[in-house]
Amino acid sequence: MKKAASMSDASLLSDQRPTRVRWIIFMCACMTSWFLYLHRYSWLIVGPALQQEYGFDETELSFIYTAFNITYGIGQIPSGIVCDLMGPHIFVGILIAVWSLSLPLIGIGGNKLGLAASRLLFGLGQSGAYPSLTKVTQLWFPKSKRTIVQGWVATFFGRGGGAMSPIIMATILMGYFGLGWRASLGILSACGFIFAVLFLILVRNSPDVDSRVNDAERSLIRDGRE
Numbered sequence: 001m002k003k004a005a006s007m008s009d010a011s012l013l014s015d016q017r018p019t020r021v022r023w024i025i026f027m028c029a030c031m032t033s034w035f036l037y038l039h040r041y042s043w044l045i046v047g048p049a050l051q052q053e054y055g056f057d058e059t060e061l062s063f064i065y066t067a068f069n070i071t072y073g074i075g076q077i078p079s080g081i082v083c084d085l086m087g088p089h090i091f092v093g094i095l096i097a098v099w100s101l102s103l104p105l106i107g108i109g110g111n112k113l114g115l116a117a118s119r120l121l122f123g124l125g126q127s128g129a130y131p132s133l134t135k136v137t138q139l140w141f142p143k144s145k146r147t148i149v150q151g152w153v154a155t156f157f158g159r160g161g162g163a164m165s166p167i168i169m170a171t172i173l174m175g176y177f178g179l180g181w182r183a184s185l186g187i188l189s190a191c192g193f194i195f196a197v198l199f200l201i202l203v204r205n206s207p208d209v210d211s212r213v214n215d216a217e218r219s220l221i222r223d224g225r226e
Contacts, residue, residue: 013078018217025140026149028203029133032096035192036129037161038168039122040068041104042188045170047108050115060112067116069124079128080135087200087205088132088139093196095132096208099125100192107182130154139206142224 043065051061083091102121109115131151144226173184204210207218 016214016216019212020212020221021207021212022140022221024202025136025204026153028154029149029198031195032092032129032133033153033158034161035100035195036126037158038165039099039161039188039192040105040126041165041186042169043068044166045174045181046185046204048153050106054112054131057114064112064115064119067119067188068123071120072127074098075124075127076131080131083128083132083135089203090200090204091128092132092136093200095128096196096199097193098194099129099140100189103189103192104182104185105147105203106131107185136203140221142221144224157164 009091019085038171043127047061051062058063079095099122102125105118105121106115109118114137134150137150137153141149169181169188173179173187174181179187207213207221
């Protein structure tokens with residue numbers, strides 16, 4: 001009797017059409033990577049503007065730039081641990097909000113130390129992004145698809161955001177609309193924060209806790225059937 005019921009459940013599962021929530025998660029991961037590099041490569045415009053405005057030499061400008069790398073590098077492992085403990089949903093949403101809101105702070109730094117401090121915060125916010133996106137890929141996609149998914153997320157969309165950064169900031173916002181670099185950073189920041197809210201709304205830690213995911217999609221992700 002139990003065997004028959006089990007076979008019946010398996011038959012129903014095989015006939016069930018998998019939901020496609022994983023592709024919503026995929027797009028959110030891709031856009032996280034896109035915003036990460038869009039914001040990071042704004043330095044290509046901000047750096048020369050700071051040098052002209054404050055009269056920094058190359059050593060001083062490098063000091064401000066390098067502040068980002070300090071917290072970005074140091075924060076990788078701790079952020080990975082935090083993501084493992086609490087899951088990527090809330091953690092990544094917070095990271096996006098932190099780095100987005102810290103982005104325009106460089107416009108009000110006032111001096112070399114203040115500018116470096118804003119870069120430290122920006123680096124800290126971005127440090128946990130890729131460890132956490134790797135966790136998203138692990139939880140939401142079958143093993144057979146994880147490498148290509150990570151390639152799209154980290155390489156295509158990440159580098160795409162970097163390539164688009166000077167076009168969006170310098171060509172469109174500053175060139176076409178005539179905005180200053182501070183106002184342009186403010187717009188990039190606001191867009192990033194809005195996306196952080198969308199990420200928190202659309203993403204969940206895993207298929208097991210997402211009510212939008214049906215059993216067929218959970219089975220597909222777990223067993224690697226596509």
